[in-house]
Amino acid sequence: MGKALEARAVSARFHEQVILREVTLHMPVNQVTAIIGPPGCGKSTFIRCLNRLHETAPGATMSGEVLLDGHSVYDMDPTEVRRSVAMIFHRPNPFPTMSIFDNVAAGLRLHGLRNRAKLAESAEQALRRAALWDEVKDRLHLYSSALSLGQQQRLCIARALAIEPVVVLMDEPASSLDPLSTLVIEELIEELKRQYTIVIVTHNLQQAARVADKTAFFLDGEMIEQGTTTALFTTPQDKRTADYVTGRFG
Amino acid sequence: MKRVSAQGWNGLFAGVLAVCVLVVIGAGILSVTTLIVESVPSIRQFGLSFLWTPVWDPVHRQYGALPLLYGSFLTAAIALLLAGVIGVTTAVSLTQIGVPWIRSVISLLLEILAVIPSVVYGVWALLVVAPIFGRWSGYAGGSSGEFAVSGFGVLAAGVVLGVMVMPTVVAVTREAIASAPKDIAEAAMALGATRQETVALAVMPFVRKGILGSLYLGLARAFGEAIAVSLVIGNQPRIGGSLFARADSLASMLAHTLTGSAPPLQTAALYEIGLLLFLMTTVFYGLGRSYIAREAISPRFQPW
Amino acid sequence: MVTRVSYKTVRKLKNALFVSVLSAMTSLAVLPLLSLLWSIGFHGIAALVSLSGAPLSRGVASAVLVNALAQSLVTTASSAVIAVSLGVAAAIYSSQYAGLRVGRVIRFTVDILSGAPSILAGMVLFALLSGVSSLTAGVLALVLCMLPVVVRTADQVLVAVPVAYIEGSLALGASRIQTIFATVLPIAHKSLITALLFVTARMAGEAAPLLIILDGGTASKGGRWFQPLPLRLYSDLTHGGSFPHQIAYVEALILLVTIVTIYGLARWIGRPDRW
Ligand SMILES: Nc1ncnc2c1ncn2[C@@H]1O[C@H](COP(=O)(O)OP(=O)(O)OP(=O)(O)O)[C@@H](O)[C@H]1O
Numbered sequence: 116m117g118k119a120l121e122a123r124a125v126s127a128r129f130h131e132q133v134i135l136r137e138v139t140l141h142m143p144v145n146q147v148t149a150i151i152g153p154p155g156c157g158k159s160t161f162i163r164c165l166n167r168l169h170e171t172a173p174g175a176t177m178s179g180e181v182l183l184d185g186h187s188v189y190d191m192d193p194t195e196v197r198r199s200v201a202m203i204f205h206r207p208n209p210f211p212t213m214s215i216f217d218n219v220a221a222g223l224r225l226h227g228l229r230n231r232a233k234l235a236e237s238a239e240q241a242l243r244r245a246a247l248w249d250e251v252k253d254r255l256h257l258y259s260s261a262l263s264l265g266q267q268q269r270l271c272i273a274r275a276l277a278i279e280p281v282v283v284l285m286d287e288p289a290s291s292l293d294p295l296s297t298l299v300i301e302e303l304i305e306e307l308k309r310q311y312t313i314v315i316v317t318h319n320l321q322q323a324a325r326v327a328d329k330t331a332f333f334l335d336g337e338m339i340e341q342g343t344t345t346a347l348f349t350t351p352q353d354k355r356t357a358d359y360v361t362g363r364f365g
Numbered sequence: 366m367k368r369v370s371a372q373g374w375n376g377l378f379a380g381v382l383a384v385c386v387l388v389v390i391g392a393g394i395l396s397v398t399t400l401i402v403e404s405v406p407s408i409r410q411f412g413l414s415f416l417w418t419p420v421w422d423p424v425h426r427q428y429g430a431l432p433l434l435y436g437s438f439l440t441a442a443i444a445l446l447l448a449g450v451i452g453v454t455t456a457v458s459l460t461q462i463g464v465p466w467i468r469s470v471i472s473l474l475l476e477i478l479a480v481i482p483s484v485v486y487g488v489w490a491l492l493v494v495a496p497i498f499g500r501w502s503g504y505a506g507g508s509s510g511e512f513a514v515s516g517f518g519v520l521a522a523g524v525v526l527g528v529m530v531m532p533t534v535v536a537v538t539r540e541a542i543a544s545a546p547k548d549i550a551e552a553a554m555a556l557g558a559t560r561q562e563t564v565a566l567a568v569m570p571f572v573r574k575g576i577l578g579s580l581y582l583g584l585a586r587a588f589g590e591a592i593a594v595s596l597v598i599g600n601q602p603r604i605g606g607s608l609f610a611r612a613d614s615l616a617s618m619l620a621h622t623l624t625g626s627a628p629p630l631q632t633a634a635l636y637e638i639g640l641l642l643f644l645m646t647t648v649f650y651g652l653g654r655s656y657i658a659r660e661a662i663s664p665r666f667q668p669w
Numbered sequence: 670m671v672t673r674v675s676y677k678t679v680r681k682l683k684n685a686l687f688v689s690v691l692s693a694m695t696s697l698a699v700l701p702l703l704s705l706l707w708s709i710g711f712h713g714i715a716a717l718v719s720l721s722g723a724p725l726s727r728g729v730a731s732a733v734l735v736n737a738l739a740q741s742l743v744t745t746a747s748s749a750v751i752a753v754s755l756g757v758a759a760a761i762y763s764s765q766y767a768g769l770r771v772g773r774v775i776r777f778t779v780d781i782l783s784g785a786p787s788i789l790a791g792m793v794l795f796a797l798l799s800g801v802s803s804l805t806a807g808v809l810a811l812v813l814c815m816l817p818v819v820v821r822t823a824d825q826v827l828v829a830v831p832v833a834y835i836e837g838s839l840a841l842g843a844s845r846i847q848t849i850f851a852t853v854l855p856i857a858h859k860s861l862i863t864a865l866l867f868v869t870a871r872m873a874g875e876a877a878p879l880l881i882i883l884d885g886g887t888a889s890k891g892g893r894w895f896q897p898l899p900l901r902l903y904s905d906l907t908h909g910g911s912f913p914h915q916i917a918y919v920e921a922l923i924l925l926v927t928i929v930t931i932y933g934l935a936r937w938i939g940r941p942d943r944w
């Protein structure tokens with residue numbers, strides 16, 4: 116089961132530059148929340164605040180609250196937060212110095228699992244959930260670079276799922292993939308939302324419309340409008356949202 | 366008419382520049398040739414055995430490079446051990462932990478460390494470091510004879526060299542870390558890795574070459590350092606077998622012996638030492654550079 | 670569950686250990702510099718004060734010092750002028766004219782040469798001018814030291830000028846020379862000056878290449894007239910003098926201040942701002 120994530124008045128900056136202004140957004144359990152908006156509006160920064168990855172960048176600061184199932188993640192140990200709130204990046208980033216198996220096992224090992232049989236079992240389960248098992252089961256000990264980009268992205272998903280998170284954040288997970296791999300990922304998201312709460316940043320409005328239950332529109336560091344995906348796309352309340360979703364700018 | 370003359374100017378300009386290139390390269394070739402020519406008498410006299418003859422004895426006109434090679438390698442080894450351990454960890458700190466302003470202050474200090482001339486290091490080595498070692502080995506039992514008094518010897522020279530080489534190691538390693546892929550490190554952090562785990566898992570695998578390169582560059586620099594070493598190594602070309610014993614290195618020998626009044630064979634032997642020094646630094650320097658992309662280091666700051 | 674909690678603690682401890690070891694090592698890296706700056710600053714200023722108390726020695730010492738400093742400035746400046754003009758010209762050739770293969774040959778040669786120990790330059794000049802001690806030989810030795818470094822850094826700065834600007838200029842009908850002087854050098858001049866000042870700062874403190882030429886010469890002539898500051902400092906340290914150590918500290922302080930000033934100037938010129 117996933118857990119709900121809630122951002123309250125989240126602001127973020129790099130040095131003096133304000134990137135996010137008081138964003139409040141509820142991301143409901145076992146639903147897909149899409150975040151859309153023009154480039155540079157702070158979408159990535161926002162979801163990086165959710166798993167406390169933002170604060171690791173030089174000059175990055177944030178304020179506001181992020182609640183995971185009602186508990187503030189900024190009161191927790193950051194490594195524990197990131198363990199519960201997984202993240203998939205816009206470019207597949209498997210560990211290039213590790214085998215496919217070791218990639219999936221990396222998170223488990225970090226958190227102290229040493230038993231080989233259990234590692235193998237969890238890795239297989241994660242690879243199955245990421246819809247990759249059948250493609251790699253015979254070559255688990257090859258380097259991850261032996262896979263295609265789309266497979267690498269699913270490997271990253273498997274790696275993230277292996278440590279049993281409750282929320283999965285995805286930053287344009289299909290933006291560097293071909294249409295077919297994109298389709299596979301989208302089907303996967305559909306599948307995953309039964310078990311996880313999913314937040315996905317996307318540039319692709321059709322993609323948001325296809326996969327998301329809820330959508331939020333960001334502009335210049337502010338959350339302009341949020342609502343069910345259907346509502347946001349068909350009856351936007353704000354003119355800027357309307358302009359964006361109808362392709363008049365951005 | 367006009368066009369021809371413009372082309373003529375261009376050609377002339379390019380020609381002048383090409384001559385400058387030839388002068389630069391020619392000066393290099395002339396230098397190496399000079400070293401070879403000047404060492405001919407010594408090469409004739411001693412042949413290859415020059416390399417492993419364990420005595421350097423001007424009184425009996427017996428010259429061998431082994432004691433100097435010994436001193437060079439031993440001091441360089443101490444220097445690299447120090448600079449390697451401290452330098453690499455410092456480079457990791459400067460990229461991975463700490464408050465930004467402290468990082469930039471330390472970076473600035475290390476850059477200054479790199480521009481301090483070796484003769485100033487010499488003052489510090491002679492008047493600060495050596496006395497400390499002298500006292501220290503005195504407390505330690507004073508069994509090491511002359512070292513107990515002056516502090517001169519392999520260890521003092523190695524430590525000073527280590528300090529001199531460290532900025533190189535830090536600068537190169539830091540660049541290597543900075544050019545390691547960020548997204549891989551973020552992948553590790555997103556899995557809940559601590560700083561230490563992130564460094565071990567997702568940073569270090571990408572900087573091994575850079576570290577190796579920085580150590581080779583440091584080695585080349587340590588070998589070539591004459592002034593500061595000659596002030597504290599003790600200037601006695603012999604194989605003492607102890608870290609506390611006096612010794613001499615290739616470059617240091619050149620610094621304190623070659624004064625123009627030496628007999629011809631000794632001068633030739635010294636030039637052969639110079640040639641040897643050139644070959645060795647070139648090999649290590651070349652090895653170092655082969656691990657480090659030219660563009661990886663800003664032209665502003667190249668401490669070697 | 671119990672094992673997991675304890676493993677979490679282990680990880681945290683490991684990370685804390687990691688951070689503290691790194692901090693300790695970093696302090697260790699800075700320690701020698703602080704010791705050096707402190708000892709030379711402290712003793713240098715103390716020696717300056719005590720020397721200025723004694724009128725006779727002050728006269729002698731300051732005359733010697735001023736002389737050495739002046740000679741240093743003259744040698745460094747003249748060798749810098751020669752090495753920079755030759756070296757930058759060569760770098761313009763290697764970055765703007767040379768084809769791929771020629772460029773690679775030049776870069777390789779210059780790279781190898783710039784890694785060579787500076788003391789060898791003195792030996793070469795000493796042999797070529799057959800033991801004649803002179804200002805010229807000293808300057809030439811410094812030039813020999815500096816040249817490869819100047820070519821290498823200048824080439825690197827010039828190569829970094831985006832090809833688009835160069836092509837843009839050529840496309841407007843400018844000649845090669847016009848492109849170099851109106852486009853390439855103006856874009857690169859700041860980094861170029863900074864890089865060259867760094868090289869000069871390092872050369873200003875070089876004693877090794879001068880050592881053999883000038884020390885050898887003075888030994889045979891019995892005079893100490895020509896001794897730029899680094900060399901004078903070295904011989905004070907080795908031969909001792911009438912003001913043992915004190916004068917060395919003063920000289921080291923002056924040298925350090927001079928070089929750090931050039932370095933600071935270089936950093937100031939190269940300070941990051943809009944391109
Ligand atoms: N590490 C950083 N340091 C300084 N500024 C940054 C950093 N990362 C991002 N920014 C700035 O923050 C702003 C928002 O960046 P962010 O990556 O969140 O945008 P985005 O909406 O994800 O854009 P895109 O759609 O292009 O991915 C941008 O203006 C960017 O320049």
Ligand SMILES: [Mg+2]
Nearest residue numbers: 158159160286
């Ligand atoms: Mg983004």
